[in-house]
Amino acid sequence: MPRQPVSLDGQVLSLDEAIALLESGKADTSIRIDFGGGVIGQPEDQSDLDGLLQRARGVRLIKMIADGDAIESAQHLRSGKPALHPLVEEILDALRQSD
Numbered sequence: 843m844p845r846q847p848v849s850l851d852g853q854v855l856s857l858d859e860a861i862a863l864l865e866s867g868k869a870d871t872s873i874r875i876d877f878g879g880g881v882i883g884q885p886e887d888q889s890d891l892d893g894l895l896q897r898a899r900g901v902r903l904i905k906m907i908a909d910g911d912a913i914e915s916a917q918h919l920r921s922g923k924p925a926l927h928p929l930v931e932e933i934l935d936a937l938r939q940s941d
Contacts, residue, residue, distance in 0.1 A: 851872070852872070852874065853874070854874045854875070854876050854882060855873065855874065855875055855876065856875075856876055857875060857876070857877070857878075857898055857901060857902045857905070858902070860873060860875040860898055861895065861898050861899060861902065864891060864894065864895040864898065865895065869891055870888070870891075871884075871885050871886075871887060871888060871890075871891075872884075873885065873891075873894070875894065875898055877897075877898075877901050878901070878905070883897060883898070889928070892926070892927050892928075893927040893929075893930075896926075896927060896930075
């Protein structure tokens with residue numbers, strides 16, 4: 843059964859809220875993320891959701907490092923298997939083939 847998207851009506855979410863929503867599969871193209879410093883991220887279309895999740899995780903990790911939090915591994919920041927944006931997968935596959 844497909845997960846029903848959550849309607850956000852233009853609401854801007856914190857990093858943690860947005861990451862949780864994206865990881866749950868309930869986010870749609872109406873999601874807006876506050877990356878801090880006046881930067882708001884949002885996808886152009888449905889295919890941008892995975893890339894947006896990766897960027898949000900990266901920003902969260904950078905903020906944790908900047909705050910001096912102990913970071914053993916980024917693995918604990920994920921709730922499941924990491925998802926790569928299709929363009930990132932294509933680049934990595936091309937690099938593997940060149941070896």
